Amino acid sequence: MRLRRRGWPVRGDEATPVPGEGQQEQQVTTPTVYDVADRAGVSIATVSRVYRNPDSVKAKTRERVLAVARELGYVPSGSARGLASRSTGVLGLCFPDYTDPETETAAGDDDDAQVLYADQVIRGMERAARRHGYALLISASLQGGAEQLIGGMAGQVDGFAVLARTVSTEDLDVYSRRLPVVMLAGPREIDRLDHVEVANFDGQRELTRHLVEVHGLTRLAFVGGPEDSPDAEARFQGYQAACRDAGLPAGDEPDLRRAMTRADGREAVQQLAFRPGGLPQGLLFANDQMAVGAMEELISRGVRIPTDVAVTGFDGIPLGRMVRPSLTTVRQPMRRLGETAVELLLRRLADRDRAPESVMLPVSLALRASCGCGDAE
Amino acid sequence: MRLRRRGWPVRGDEATPVPGEGQQEQQVTTPTVYDVADRAGVSIATVSRVYRNPDSVKAKTRERVLAVARELGYVPSGSARGLASRSTGVLGLCFPDYTDPETETAAGDDDDAQVLYADQVIRGMERAARRHGYALLISASLQGGAEQLIGGMAGQVDGFAVLARTVSTEDLDVYSRRLPVVMLAGPREIDRLDHVEVANFDGQRELTRHLVEVHGLTRLAFVGGPEDSPDAEARFQGYQAACRDAGLPAGDEPDLRRAMTRADGREAVQQLAFRPGGLPQGLLFANDQMAVGAMEELISRGVRIPTDVAVTGFDGIPLGRMVRPSLTTVRQPMRRLGETAVELLLRRLADRDRAPESVMLPVSLALRASCGCGDAE
DNA sequence: ATGAAAGCGCTAACAC
DNA sequence: GTGTTAGCGCTTTCAT
Numbered sequence: 001m002r003l004r005r006r007g008w009p010v011r012g013d014e015a016t017p018v019p020g021e022g023q024q025e026q027q028v029t030t031p032t033v034y035d036v037a038d039r040a041g042v043s044i045a046t047v048s049r050v051y052r053n054p055d056s057v058k059a060k061t062r063e064r065v066l067a068v069a070r071e072l073g074y075v076p077s078g079s080a081r082g083l084a085s086r087s088t089g090v091l092g093l094c095f096p097d098y099t100d101p102e103t104e105t106a107a108g109d110d111d112d113a114q115v116l117y118a119d120q121v122i123r124g125m126e127r128a129a130r131r132h133g134y135a136l137l138i139s140a141s142l143q144g145g146a147e148q149l150i151g152g153m154a155g156q157v158d159g160f161a162v163l164a165r166t167v168s169t170e171d172l173d174v175y176s177r178r179l180p181v182v183m184l185a186g187p188r189e190i191d192r193l194d195h196v197e198v199a200n201f202d203g204q205r206e207l208t209r210h211l212v213e214v215h216g217l218t219r220l221a222f223v224g225g226p227e228d229s230p231d232a233e234a235r236f237q238g239y240q241a242a243c244r245d246a247g248l249p250a251g252d253e254p255d256l257r258r259a260m261t262r263a264d265g266r267e268a269v270q271q272l273a274f275r276p277g278g279l280p281q282g283l284l285f286a287n288d289q290m291a292v293g294a295m296e297e298l299i300s301r302g303v304r305i306p307t308d309v310a311v312t313g314f315d316g317i318p319l320g321r322m323v324r325p326s327l328t329t330v331r332q333p334m335r336r337l338g339e340t341a342v343e344l345l346l347r348r349l350a351d352r353d354r355a356p357e358s359v360m361l362p363v364s365l366a367l368r369a370s371c372g373c374g375d376a377e
Numbered sequence: 378m379r380l381r382r383r384g385w386p387v388r389g390d391e392a393t394p395v396p397g398e399g400q401q402e403q404q405v406t407t408p409t410v411y412d413v414a415d416r417a418g419v420s421i422a423t424v425s426r427v428y429r430n431p432d433s434v435k436a437k438t439r440e441r442v443l444a445v446a447r448e449l450g451y452v453p454s455g456s457a458r459g460l461a462s463r464s465t466g467v468l469g470l471c472f473p474d475y476t477d478p479e480t481e482t483a484a485g486d487d488d489d490a491q492v493l494y495a496d497q498v499i500r501g502m503e504r505a506a507r508r509h510g511y512a513l514l515i516s517a518s519l520q521g522g523a524e525q526l527i528g529g530m531a532g533q534v535d536g537f538a539v540l541a542r543t544v545s546t547e548d549l550d551v552y553s554r555r556l557p558v559v560m561l562a563g564p565r566e567i568d569r570l571d572h573v574e575v576a577n578f579d580g581q582r583e584l585t586r587h588l589v590e591v592h593g594l595t596r597l598a599f600v601g602g603p604e605d606s607p608d609a610e611a612r613f614q615g616y617q618a619a620c621r622d623a624g625l626p627a628g629d630e631p632d633l634r635r636a637m638t639r640a641d642g643r644e645a646v647q648q649l650a651f652r653p654g655g656l657p658q659g660l661l662f663a664n665d666q667m668a669v670g671a672m673e674e675l676i677s678r679g680v681r682i683p684t685d686v687a688v689t690g691f692d693g694i695p696l697g698r699m700v701r702p703s704l705t706t707v708r709q710p711m712r713r714l715g716e717t718a719v720e721l722l723l724r725r726l727a728d729r730d731r732a733p734e735s736v737m738l739p740v741s742l743a744l745r746a747s748c749g750c751g752d753a754e
Numbered sequence: 755a756t757g758a759a760a761g762c763g764c765t766a767a768c769a770c
Numbered sequence: 771g772t773g774t775t776a777g778c779g780c781t782t783t784c785a786t
Contacts, residue, residue, distance in 0.1 A: 030555050032779055043757045048781060058755060073554035078533030079465060080779035082456030083762045089529050090514065097504075119496050126515055127474075135530055137467065138503055139512040152466050153512055156455030156533075177450035178407050318695055409763055420773045425765060435771060457763030460778045 031072040040068040051076055082156075090137050091129050091345055092153045092160030093122060093338075094167055097140040117315060117334060118163065121184065124338025125161065132346055134158070141166050154179065159349055161341035165229065180348040182341050185332075187230045188358060194344040195358040196337055200231050200314075203330035203363035204238030204284075205245075207312055210365065211282045212246045215372050217310060221280040223268045223290060224254030232260070232286040235314055239284060258290060265293025273301075279309050282371075288313035288320045288329055295323060295370065306372040316366055325369030333361050408449040417445040428453055459533075467514050468506050468722055469530045469537030470499060470715075471544055474517040494692060494711060495540065498561065501715025502538065509723055511535070518543050531556065536726055538718035542606065557725040559718050562709075564607045565735060571721040572735040573714055577608050577691075580707035580740035581615030581661070582622075584689055587742065588659045589623045592749050594687060598657040600645045600667060601631030609637070609663040612691055616661060635667060642670025650678075656686050659748075665690035665697045665706055672700060672747065683749040693743055702746030710738050 033044040040047070042061060049057050050065045057065070068074075082088040095118040118140070126136045137157055139149050150167055153160060154175045162172065164186020173190055175181055181193050188195040211217045222239045225232025236254050243250030256271060258264035265285060273279055285291040291313030298305055305311055305325055313320060316331030340359055348354060367373035410421040417424070419438060426434045427442045434442070445451075459465040472495040495517070503513045514534055516526050527544055530537060531552045539549065541563020550567055552558055558570050565572040588594045599616045602609025613631050620627030633648060635641035642662060650656055662668040668690030675682055682688055682702050690697060693708030717736055725731060744750035 034779080044780080045757060045759095045782080046755085048779095049756085052781075056755075061755080070551060073551050075528065075531050075552060075555045077460065077779050078529060078531075079456045079459030080762090081532065081781075083454065083460050083764085084779075084781040086762070086781095088456060088533070090533065119500065122499065122515075123496065126517060130517055130526065133526070135514055135516040135526060135533075137512055137514045138499075140503060140507055149507065149510070149512060151452065152455060154452050154455075155458065156465070156467065156512075174447060174450050175452060178452045318699075321699055322695075411763080421764080422766085422774075423772060426772085429765075433771075438771080454763050457778090458765075460780085461763075461765040463765095463778070 031069075031074040032077070033074075035072055036065060036069050036074050039072065040065045087158050088156060089134055090157045091125070091134045091342060092137045092139070092157035093125050093163075093341075094150050094153065094160060095121065095138070095140050095163040096166045117317065117332075120334035121163065121338040121341075124335035125342055126338070128339040128342035132342065134342075150175075159345040161338075161345065164231065180345050180352075182344045182348075184337055184341055185231060188356075192356055194348060194356055196340045196344065196361060197358065198231075198332050198337065198361050199363045200234035201238040201241070203332075203365070204235040204314065205242040206238075207314075207328075207330050207365055208239045208242035208284065209246070210367065211284070211310060211312070211371060212242065212248065215282070215306075215310060217282040218248060219277075219280040220248065220250075220282040220284060221255040221272060222250075222284045223256045223258055223265070223272075223286060223294075225260045225286045226257060229260075229286075235286050254286070260287050260290055262289045262293035262296075265290030265295075266297040269294045269297040269301075279303070282310045282312070284312045286314055288315040288317045288327060291327055291329070291370075292319055292323055295325070295327070305370055310371045312371055320366070321368070326374060327366075328368045328371035328373060329366050331364050331366045333363065336361055408446075408451040409454070410451075412449055413442060413446050413451050416449065417442045464535050465533060466511055467534045468502070468511045468719060469514045469516070469534035470502050470540075470718075471527050471530065471537060472498065472515070472517050472540040473543045494694065494709075497711035498540065498715040498718075501712035502719055503715070505716040505719035509719065511719075527552075536722040538715075538722065541608065557722050557729075559721045559725075561714055561718055562608060565733075569733055571725060571733055573717045573721065573738060574735065575608075575709050575714065575738050576740045577611035578615040578618070580709075580742070581612040581691065582619040583615075584691075584705070584707050584742055585616050585619035585661065586623070587744065588661070588687060588689070588748060589619065589625065592659070592683075592687060594659040595625060596654075596657040597625065597627075597659040597661060598632040598649060599627075599661045600633045600635055600642070600649075600663060600671075602637045602663045603634060606637075606663075612663050631663075637664050637667055639666045639670035639673075642667030642672075643674040646671045646674040646678075656680070659687045659689070661689045663691055665692040665694045665704060668704055668706070668747075669696055669700055672702070672704070682747055687748045689748055697743070698745070703751060704743075705745045705748035705750060706743050707740050708743045709740055713738055 033047045036047045037044045042065060046057060046061060047065055050062050054062055078088065122136070122138055129136045137153055139153050141150055150171070157179070159180035159182075161182045161184050163184045169189050172181060176190060176193055183189055183193050183195045185196065185198050208220070211220065220243065222236055224236045227233070240250045256268050258268055268290065272283070283294060285294060291311050295305055295311050298309060298311070303309055311327070313327050313329040316329050320327035320329050340361065344357060344359070410424045413424045414421045419442060423434060423438060424442055427439050431439055455465065499513070499515055506513045514530055516530050518527055527548070534556070536557030536559075538559045538561050540561045546566050549558060553567060553570055560566055560570050560572045562573065562575050585597070588597065597620065599613055601613045604610070617627045633645050635645055645667065649660070660671060662671060668688050672682055672688050675686060675688070680686055688704065690704050690706040693706050697704035697706050717738065721734060721736070
């Protein structure tokens with residue numbers, strides 16, 4: 001026999017003589033399978049079946065159970081279900097808190113300028129997950145501290161995706177021993193993980209080549225990201241390769257490294273302007289946010305884009321289309337990133353022993369006004 | 378004594394003599410508190426404490442437990458935790474699958490044009506939730522069917538927000554008896570719910586007044602949404618009120634009702650053009666998507682905006698800024714919607730007996746080119 | 755087709 | 771500070 005929680009009268013053949021079904025309106029505890037079973041005159045197993053495998057229950061019984069459930073306001077507990085069945089029907093996504101602090105404040109009401117990378121990945125994952133009957137649990141890692149949250153998430157999902165540089169490799173190692181984890185848009189980090197990456201190298205090389213071959217630029221500069229950002233590094237290498245191919249000089253290092261925010265872009269312009277030789281003809285940034293910041297600064301200094309200097313970014317954030325001149329960039333297939341993550345996760349869920357898989361997603365150029373392409377727009 | 382699952386050797390003073398700690402590398406089952414406790418030589422309660430309330434455990438013990446946990450790859454099970462503690466640390470959000478099917482296909486690579494309403498709400502909720510130590514579970518309701526998912530969500534969160542018209546009132550009634558639910562951007566529907574709405578009426582009235590007073594338009598038409606969309610209705614009523622105030626004619630019904638997609642906007646233009654008197658001077662739509670569709674159609678017919686016809690929307694989606702002419706609209710504070718939802722949810726979690734609360738969020742006009750304001754942009 | 759019973763992994767008293 | 775123990779609400783054999 002099973003006791004009711006919170007000092008409730010015990011059920012069935014216990015001591016205390018209970019006044020029967022008298023108190024139906026009194027919603028005191030949240031109803032459980034037991035309550036429904038009791039009231040419907042069936043066993044808890046049958047109640048469970050009604051939800052998990054309706055066809056295994058006689059239609060009439062099923063209706064009765066469902067009616068009682070509705071009446072009682074019964075909703076199956078996801079936790080209990082998860083515990084008993086060892087699966088939650090939820091996939092997770094961890095992403096860094098990308099917010100450019102400046103955009104945050106500067107934009108004010110203009111919420112919309114700010115939709116970045118992560119939103120698209122979320123969107124892609126949500127839809128793919130839903131198609132397969134999963135929900136999506138999302139959580140940004142507040143940088144520095146509270147890995148608490150991602151730990152919490154790890155316990156609550158059947159598997160999850162991590163945007164690069166969100167979770168420490170060490171933690172990742174622990175989590176990925178317990179459940180499927182897929183790395184998104186970075187290096188795989190841990191061999192056993194599945195992994196989706198984006199053609200950073202190819203994209204940047206192609207873009208650089210465009211500047212050289214189509215626009216005939218020869219004096220270029222590349223503003224990279226932190227050394228520990230593999231995306232930024234791969235982009236730089238693409239730039240490098242294109243330069244070499246074209247017989248142009250290209251150092252072993254980006255001309256400048258920055259943290260990749262808008263403010264960094266502005267600063268970069270300042271620095272570059274005072275170097276011997278001044279500004280280059282083409283200014284390539286490792287991401288769109290920096291490029292946008294740079295354009296702001298350049299324009300405020302009276303520099304004409306693209307006439308005096310061509311500017312390019314990488315990512316394809318919406319903001320890049322809204323600025324004037326519109327920003328030439330390399331568009332990442334962010335939604336597809338999310339979709340691919342779901343597919344990999346499900347495949348691994350279906351077969352834990354598959355060999356780890358690595359998918360590379362292609363990128364495409366968005367040639368717009370800031371390099372001299374596109375119309376006025 | 379407690380048996381191990383899956384036919385594992387029993388622990389401790391049981392029959393089978395077990396070969397001690399010999400098999401450490403053999404990760405066969407996912408480790409639990411028991412495994413950690415055993416190996417660290419403490420009780421499961423202590424392991425639990427290390428995670429829930431670290432300070433209640435002696436530093437040395439804590440380190441030992443943590444070390445073992447890391448070694449074993451232990452991650453606390455969210456389900457078990459949720460079941461035992463009756464709370465999950467997760468908040469939920471249900472939203473309709475807003476996708477404009479046309480945008481979907483037409484946009485092709487242009488992922489970004491498509492960031493709509495829901496993304497912003499998600500963003501706002503995610504951040505607010507995270508600040509309070511919660512994660513966010515999201516799930517769009519595939520229209521017609523599979524309320525399965527939202528049922529699943531309901532069982533897995535401590536409370537959730539619902540974007541209007543996503544979940545049937547009937548289901549909502551059941552869920553909201555079990556956990557806190559807040560209605561977003563629609564009517565409250567159920568009295569006991571908390572509720573956040575947006576000043577649809579005020580916004581549309583102000584926008585209409587702008588058209589009349591600033592631009593001097595007198596022949597207006599309003600294209601509304603379905604009758605059962607309270608937002609669309611409130612907007613229409615705001616329009617109506619402004620017309621009356623200005624002494625202009627305004628029917629009891631929108632000049633046209635449509636389902637609010639882009640295609641609907643185009644069709645609306647077709648219909649209106651062939652009405653006696655032809656197109657009005659000002660064409661107001663109940664949302665941005667329709668307005669954008671309408672502009673496309675008008676432009677393709679050689680109609681000049683805003684010279685011949687002024688067009689306005691409602692929502693403030695990013696797309697509205699990208700189209701030419703840029704769309705005059707009423708901007709909803711979508712991020713704040715999400716934040717407010719979290720606040721209400723948490724307040725109710727803290728005190729289930731609070732009186733239900735209803736918050737109205739202000740909107741603001743975005744006066745752009747399609748009404749004759751703003752610059753060329 | 756339905757019931758009985760044994761856990762799933764953890765938390766929360768309550769002892770010591 | 772740490773251990774014991776009784777559930778949390780469900781799924782799942784195994785019988786019937």
